[in-house]
Amino acid sequence: GLKKKEVNVLCLGLDNSGKTTIINQLKPTNAQAQDIVPTIGFSIEKFKTSSLSFTVFDMSGQGRYRNLWEHYYKEGQAIIFVIDSSDKLRMVVAKEELDTLLNHPDIKHRRIPILFFANKMDLREALSSVKVSQLLCLENIKDKPWHICASNAVQGEGLQEGVDWLQEQIA
Ligand code: GTP
Numbered sequence: 001g002l003k004k005k006e007v008n009v010l011c012l013g014l015d016n017s018g019k020t021t022i023i024n025q026l027k028p029t030n031a032q033a034q035d036i037v038p039t040i041g042f043s044i045e046k047f048k049t050s051s052l053s054f055t056v057f058d059m060s061g062q063g064r065y066r067n068l069w070e071h072y073y074k075e076g077q078a079i080i081f082v083i084d085s086s087d088k089l090r091m092v093v094a095k096e097e098l099d100t101l102l103n104h105p106d107i108k109h110r111r112i113p114i115l116f117f118a119n120k121m122d123l124r125e126a127l128s129s130v131k132v133s134q135l136l137c138l139e140n141i142k143d144k145p146w147h148i149c150a151s152n153a154v155q156g157e158g159l160q161e162g163v164d165w166l167q168e169q170i171a
C-alpha cells in the first residue's frame with residue numbers, strides 16, 4: 001500500500017495536564033494502555049491518521065524533567081501543547097513554559113504548527129478554551145499556525161478535531 005508520510009510531534013505541557021492520556025486515546029484500541037502513570041523523562045509513541053504516521057515524543061511535564069524538552073525541538077515537525085483548563089493556579093506557569101518554548105532558537109524562526117488542547121473540559125472548574133487562549137496570549141503567536149481545542153482526554157472528546165487540523169497543516 002501507500003506509505004504514509006512520517007511526522008515527528010512533540011507533546012509538551014505541565015505535569016498532570018493529560019498529555020499521555022491524549023496520546024493513548026489516539027492509538028488503536030488494542031495498543032492503548034489501561035492505566036496511565038506520570039511519565040518519567042519521556043516516552044516515544046506512535047499513531048496513524050488517514051494520511052500520516054505520527055511519532056510522538058511524549059515528554060514528562062514535571063519541573064525536574066522540563067529541561068529535556070529542548071533537546072528534541074530540532075526533531076519536532078509539529079507541537080501538541082496540553083493545558084489543564086481547571087488548573088488556574090498554574091496557568092501562569094504554563095504560559096512561562098510556552099513563552100520559553102516560543103523563544104527558543106530551535107523553534108523561534110520556524111513555521112511549526114502548534115495544536116493546543118485546553119484539556120479537562122469536563123471538570124466543573126475548567127476555563128473555556130477562549131479563556132485559556134486569552135490567559136496564554138495565543139493571539140501574539142503570529143509566525144506559526146496554531147489552533148486550540150477544548151478536550152476531555154478521558155472520554156476522547158475534542159481530540160479528533162485537533163488531529164484533523166494538525167493533519168491539514170502538514171499534509
Ligand atoms: P506527566 O506525564 O506527569 O507530564 O503528566 P501528563 O500530562 O502525561 O498527564 P496524564 O495523561 O498522566 O494525566 C494526569 C491525570 O489527569 C490522570 O489522572 C488522567 O486520568 C487525568 N486526566 C487526563 N485528561 C483528563 C480530562 O480530560 N479530564 C479529566 N477529568 N481528567 C483527565
Ligand code: MG
Binds near residue numbers: 019021038061
Ligand atoms: Mg505523561
